[in-house]
Amino acid sequence: MTPPSLRRDAARNRDRIVAVARDLVDEGTPLQLNDVARRTGLGVGTVYRHFSTAEALMETLAEPCLEALAAHGEQALTETDPWRALESFLHHVVEAQVSDASLPAVTAAPTDTLPHTAELKRFLRSAGTTLLDRARAAEVVRPGLTPADLVPLMCGIAYAVQVHSGPTVDRVATAHRYLTALLEGLRAYRPSSAKP
Amino acid sequence: MTPPSLRRDAARNRDRIVAVARDLVDEGTPLQLNDVARRTGLGVGTVYRHFSTAEALMETLAEPCLEALAAHGEQALTETDPWRALESFLHHVVEAQVSDASLPAVTAAPTDTLPHTAELKRFLRSAGTTLLDRARAAEVVRPGLTPADLVPLMCGIAYAVQVHSGPTVDRVATAHRYLTALLEGLRAYRPSSAKP
Amino acid sequence: MTPPSLRRDAARNRDRIVAVARDLVDEGTPLQLNDVARRTGLGVGTVYRHFSTAEALMETLAEPCLEALAAHGEQALTETDPWRALESFLHHVVEAQVSDASLPAVTAAPTDTLPHTAELKRFLRSAGTTLLDRARAAEVVRPGLTPADLVPLMCGIAYAVQVHSGPTVDRVATAHRYLTALLEGLRAYRPSSAKP
Amino acid sequence: MTPPSLRRDAARNRDRIVAVARDLVDEGTPLQLNDVARRTGLGVGTVYRHFSTAEALMETLAEPCLEALAAHGEQALTETDPWRALESFLHHVVEAQVSDASLPAVTAAPTDTLPHTAELKRFLRSAGTTLLDRARAAEVVRPGLTPADLVPLMCGIAYAVQVHSGPTVDRVATAHRYLTALLEGLRAYRPSSAKP
DNA sequence: CATGAATGAGCCTTCATTCAT
DNA sequence: AATGAATGAAGGCTCATTCAT
Numbered sequence: 151m152t153p154p155s156l157r158r159d160a161a162r163n164r165d166r167i168v169a170v171a172r173d174l175v176d177e178g179t180p181l182q183l184n185d186v187a188r189r190t191g192l193g194v195g196t197v198y199r200h201f202s203t204a205e206a207l208m209e210t211l212a213e214p215c216l217e218a219l220a221a222h223g224e225q226a227l228t229e230t231d232p233w234r235a236l237e238s239f240l241h242h243v244v245e246a247q248v249s250d251a252s253l254p255a256v257t258a259a260p261t262d263t264l265p266h267t268a269e270l271k272r273f274l275r276s277a278g279t280t281l282l283d284r285a286r287a288a289e290v291v292r293p294g295l296t297p298a299d300l301v302p303l304m305c306g307i308a309y310a311v312q313v314h315s316g317p318t319v320d321r322v323a324t325a326h327r328y329l330t331a332l333l334e335g336l337r338a339y340r341p342s343s344a345k346p
Numbered sequence: 347m348t349p350p351s352l353r354r355d356a357a358r359n360r361d362r363i364v365a366v367a368r369d370l371v372d373e374g375t376p377l378q379l380n381d382v383a384r385r386t387g388l389g390v391g392t393v394y395r396h397f398s399t400a401e402a403l404m405e406t407l408a409e410p411c412l413e414a415l416a417a418h419g420e421q422a423l424t425e426t427d428p429w430r431a432l433e434s435f436l437h438h439v440v441e442a443q444v445s446d447a448s449l450p451a452v453t454a455a456p457t458d459t460l461p462h463t464a465e466l467k468r469f470l471r472s473a474g475t476t477l478l479d480r481a482r483a484a485e486v487v488r489p490g491l492t493p494a495d496l497v498p499l500m501c502g503i504a505y506a507v508q509v510h511s512g513p514t515v516d517r518v519a520t521a522h523r524y525l526t527a528l529l530e531g532l533r534a535y536r537p538s539s540a541k542p
Numbered sequence: 543m544t545p546p547s548l549r550r551d552a553a554r555n556r557d558r559i560v561a562v563a564r565d566l567v568d569e570g571t572p573l574q575l576n577d578v579a580r581r582t583g584l585g586v587g588t589v590y591r592h593f594s595t596a597e598a599l600m601e602t603l604a605e606p607c608l609e610a611l612a613a614h615g616e617q618a619l620t621e622t623d624p625w626r627a628l629e630s631f632l633h634h635v636v637e638a639q640v641s642d643a644s645l646p647a648v649t650a651a652p653t654d655t656l657p658h659t660a661e662l663k664r665f666l667r668s669a670g671t672t673l674l675d676r677a678r679a680a681e682v683v684r685p686g687l688t689p690a691d692l693v694p695l696m697c698g699i700a701y702a703v704q705v706h707s708g709p710t711v712d713r714v715a716t717a718h719r720y721l722t723a724l725l726e727g728l729r730a731y732r733p734s735s736a737k738p
Numbered sequence: 739m740t741p742p743s744l745r746r747d748a749a750r751n752r753d754r755i756v757a758v759a760r761d762l763v764d765e766g767t768p769l770q771l772n773d774v775a776r777r778t779g780l781g782v783g784t785v786y787r788h789f790s791t792a793e794a795l796m797e798t799l800a801e802p803c804l805e806a807l808a809a810h811g812e813q814a815l816t817e818t819d820p821w822r823a824l825e826s827f828l829h830h831v832v833e834a835q836v837s838d839a840s841l842p843a844v845t846a847a848p849t850d851t852l853p854h855t856a857e858l859k860r861f862l863r864s865a866g867t868t869l870l871d872r873a874r875a876a877e878v879v880r881p882g883l884t885p886a887d888l889v890p891l892m893c894g895i896a897y898a899v900q901v902h903s904g905p906t907v908d909r910v911a912t913a914h915r916y917l918t919a920l921l922e923g924l925r926a927y928r929p930s931s932a933k934p
Numbered sequence: 935c936a937t938g939a940a941t942g943a944g945c946c947t948t949c950a951t952t953c954a955t
Numbered sequence: 956a957a958t959g960a961a962t963g964a965a966g967g968c969t970c971a972t973t974c975a976t
């Protein structure tokens with residue numbers, strides 16, 4: 151995560167920047183490098199040296215989450231039940247999307263700043279594609295949606311949750327509900343009709 | 347739509363403002379009153395006289411669409427088949443959402459500027475609520491989603507379509523596909539797939 | 543006060559404008575002709591036709607007060623005791639200054655818009671001059687202040703009262719206190735030393 | 739006055755801003771940060787960096803004067819004759835008020851921007867209070883005015899001088915005359931005039 | 935006479951980015 | 956490497972006044 155071979159103090163500064171940015175994102179404040187500089191007590195120049203744009207910083211925040219999702223993706227790829235594999239992976243994705251505000255911003259962005267972000271997103275897309283393709287091959291999934299729809303739909307659910315938002319709503323639960331509804335529509339044979 | 351009894355030239359200016367705003371919104375440019383003034387060739391003050399905030403202008407752009415949706419809503423309320431009523435109404439909604447960029451902005455806004463906008467949104471929400479409640483009463487819809495989820499989900503679909511967007515995608519078709527998937531998940535026991 | 547030979551409706555408009563302006567001034571709102579127009583329901587042009595500047599309107603508001611003061615001035619000029627004449631006149635002046643917000647604005651202005659205002663102010667200045675000169679001739683007043691100081695000092699007292707202002711202060715009482723202090727300083731022989 | 743440990747060029751800019759502001763205030767021009775920026779040739783942002791509001795800049799202009807007054811206040815507090823102490827202090831105050839246009843603005847403001855300004859004003863108020871209380875205790879002052887009246891009255895005198903203003907008037911002399919008149923009224927039994 | 939739409943200069947403020955120190 | 960001052964375009968908005976209807 152933190153680039154190696156960085157002078158001790160430089161590394162400390164970098165961590166400080168990331169920590170402050172994390173706080174800003176968590177409290178819903180728009181991420182501005184000037185603002186980060188002020189709150190870290192560092193000079194703007196220092197912040198710019200570490201992160202040349204706000205997007206780069208945002209992607210750095212999202213990185214751990216993306217990596218965790220990638221791990222879940224790898225895990226899902228080893229699962230034998232193709233439906234459960236897909237379902238489980240996507241639930242992890244939406245949960246992450248609504249839990250960490252840095253994620254939707256990075257996920258929905260058409261282009262990436264950091265190579266590593268691009269790589270992770272590429273892997274997640276390919277994992278999703280594989281999982282959906284397997285499910286279609288096993289005929290546990292209805293046609294109509296393609297792998298290219300997965301990312302947009304996950305973003306859409308995250309956005310829907312945000313629109314829904316009020317003080318009394320459990321965002322994670324709502325996200326799962328929305329995904330569940332969508333997956334019901336995606337599934338070929340529903341339990342009720344699979345029983346008899 | 348255009349307030350009556352306005353001086354001839356004032357009405358022309360107002361229309362000009364709305365037309366320019368329409369273009370801006372269609373081309374994805376953020377709607378700024380100063381910008382509108384510049385492009386219309388009118389003074390800033392003139393624009394502010396007609397629309398005291400950018401939101402008011404945006405809502406004015408969205409108004410015809412909202413009214414058309416309201417008409418569809420009334421239509422749907424007279425439909426006898428509760429499932430078809432809900433389905434048809436929601437398809438009209440998402441189609442509008444992706445066809446006119448002013449709509450998602452207005453729909454997702456937590457507060458409204460123009461009384462008429464508020465009224466239309468209220469009506470649309472109540473129509474959706476009634477349609478969903480009827481479908482639930484007729485047991486053609488699965489539990490899990492409530493009337494309060496409708497607006498967020500429609501916004502989420504519009505957002506998903508936007509994330510999907512590329513030069514070669516048919517936005518309307520994509521929106522219908524997404525809604526169809528969701529409705530499949532919402533639907534209770536469909537005769538067709540329960541048989542074989 | 544209201545110019546004669548004005549069409550009935552024009553006169554009504556004029557009165558309406560003055561009434562609204564009175565309210566604005568009383569509530570401490572800056573006097574803007576646009577604002578007056580909106581609150582009267584009249585067009586801006588109409589307001590401008592009646593009062594070509596905000597100052598003209600302000601002077602119109604102040605007029606009744608100025609006339610009342612002029613009456614007090616004439617009264618004072620008939621008084622035999624030169625000290626009491628001066629004292630009484632000035633107390634009327636400061637009381638008016640703090641009671642009607644239109645007055646300080648007009649009194650302190652170096653130039654006047656309406657001829658009648660200029661005339662009234664001229665008369666008040668001359669009355670003050672005469673009263674002070676008589677008091678000096680009667681040696682009931684100490685040298686040091688001249689007639690030209692009267693207007694500035696009355697304005698200064700009104701301003702001091704305004705600076706003092708808080709929710710719990712009686713502006714009129716404060717004004718009288720301040721003037722009393724000043725008059726004590728102006729007076730030659732104070733009661734205590736005049737007795738024996 | 740100028741904060742220490744500021745980069746050389748930054749300090750130069752700051753001084754330039756203050757100098758230009760000084761000129762504006764001296765020539766009676768309303769103090770606007772944009773205007774200051776234009777006249778200094780600096781960017782607006784630079785001016786805002788140094789002084790976040792026009793009030794902050796105004797208070798910075800007034801600061802040296804306020805400090806000089808505070809020094810006079812301390813001096814007066816060591817004076818043994820309570821009357822002379824009060825008199826001398828107040829004469830310094832009014833002289834400052836009419837000599838530096840930044841002072842009345844700061845003095846009359848109900849709230850302060852810079853902590854140091856607030857502190858200085860607090861000290862001056864308390865010095866005035868002490869001096870007046872001592873004079874009352876020594877019975878060299880008549881009742882009727884309280885410490886809370888001092889600031890308003892000093893502002894009132896400054897305002898009176900400004901109303902008086904014309905090309906041929908010596909503002910400082912006028913201010914002293916007005917204060918003298920007021921102090922005469924404040925003073926209790928003067929030996930000189932009580933004798934004959 | 936009355937109207938009120940139009941004007942546009944001008945004020946305030948923010949922010950992403952550069953670059954001298 | 957680090958600093959943080961400087962920049963200035965850009966956006967938001969108000970208001971006194973004019974003039975076509």
